[in-house]
Amino acid sequence: MIRSIQGAVLALTSSLMLAAAPAASAASMQPQYPSKPIRLVVPFSAGSATDILARILGSKMAEGGSYQVIVDNRPGAGGTVGATGVAKAAPDGYTLILVSVGHAINATLYPKLGYDTVKDFAPVSLVASVPNVLVVNAASKYKSVRDVVAAAKATPGALNFDSAGSGSSTHLSGEMFKMQAGIDITHIPYKGTGEALTDVMAGRGDMMFAPTVSAMPFVRQGKLRALAVTTPKRASALPDIPTVAESGFPAYAFDSWFGVLAPAGTPREIVDALNAEIGKALSSPDVRERLAAQGAEPRRSSPQEFAAYIQAEIGKLAPVVRQSGVRAGE
Structure with a gap:
């Protein structure tokens, strides 16, 4: 009887190992991220501040040669055309968007958007501030x-x-x-x-x-x-020029920021990997020099910090949009 039980256990073990083998093999065959070019959408035209920053960042991220970052200009409707496309893209880390403060403005400016400004995106990192x-x-x-x-x-x-x-x-x-x-x-x-x-x-x-x-x-x-x-602190590119706050209006602060978003649902490990790559690019002396030449200052953040910042900016800018009376398309 003992032999028959041992035989049954061996048979069951063998069958389990055979069943698990294909899954393990499939997992081992999964390509390492990134294994193909990353598309970085710029929701404005070529030559815009967003476009310039995207090309500086993208070229540095791809400098190692293991992957490419392709800047894809998708202008239209104040940046909402590009954002709509990215919101609907596959959340696999191969489609990203470089947004500006306009992303937070549009949440109030447009009564109907093809996406939810917060829920349809996974914040990756702030990139720069351009006063x-x-x-x-x-x-x-x-x-x-x-x-x-x-x-x-x-x-x-x-x-x-x-x-x-x-x-x-x-x-x-x-x-x-x-x-x-x-x-x-x-x-x-x-x-x-x-x-x-x-x-x-x-x-x-x-x-x-x-x-x-x-x-x-x-x-x-x-x-x-x-x-x-307009920023809370003086710009390094114009150190002798005071802030609006220093000029008699201490509560004034308007920051033209830029940051990278991925579609909602992008795996956390991919978001973290992208955040690390962006941080590495922003810490390099040549990128900092190129940003400074454009009047921009590097501004890395964690994904969580960027998410909270977007929410705060929407809240801060909503009353300004409403009081101005501006309407989308004007």
Whole structure:
């Protein structure tokens, strides 16, 4: 009887080993991530600040040669076209998106989106901060933020500020300034940063809250005068220029941030691996130098920190969007 039991146990063990073998073999054949090119969607056109940062980051991440990062421009509807596509992509780590502060603005700006700003994405990491800078024509009589505020209060509605378009960070940073300074200045939307800055330099626009990446060359050439930056701390690219907070409005803080998202459901180990790669890229001296040349500052975070930050930004910017009265598509 003992022999028959032993024989049964051996037979059962053998059958279990044979059943487990294919699964183990299949698992061992799974390709190591990443095993093919990663697509990094930029929801804006080539040459935009988002595009420039994506190419700096992507080229560094792929520098080892084990995989490629392909930048894919999908502009349209304030970045929502690209975001919609990524929200619906397979959560396998091979489709990512580099979003800007506009991602948080759009949550309130658009009454209907093709995705949920929070639930449909897995935050990977913040990447960079690009301060906006309040600029005027180099020949302007305004030498400081206080000069602008005094003039605006003396003649309400007479001054104007240009932006890259309604609902953009260049628009909302101006609207936040209006709210906190208690002034009435007229918003003039353009179809891009370049056109808006051209009119400020020509004297047709009074001022603009422009991205440092776009304004710095003209400030250095003496075509624009920088009055203040929008971030809580001074920009390393413009260390002599005060913040709006330092200029009499301590509660003012507008940060044009950028960060990487993956589709919701992307495995945690892949998100963590991407976070580590982004952190490695941002810590390299050549990337930091290239970012600094664009007026950007590296800003890595954990996935959890980025998730909390997005939620906070949505809450902070929602009342600014509502009070401005801006509507999607204007």
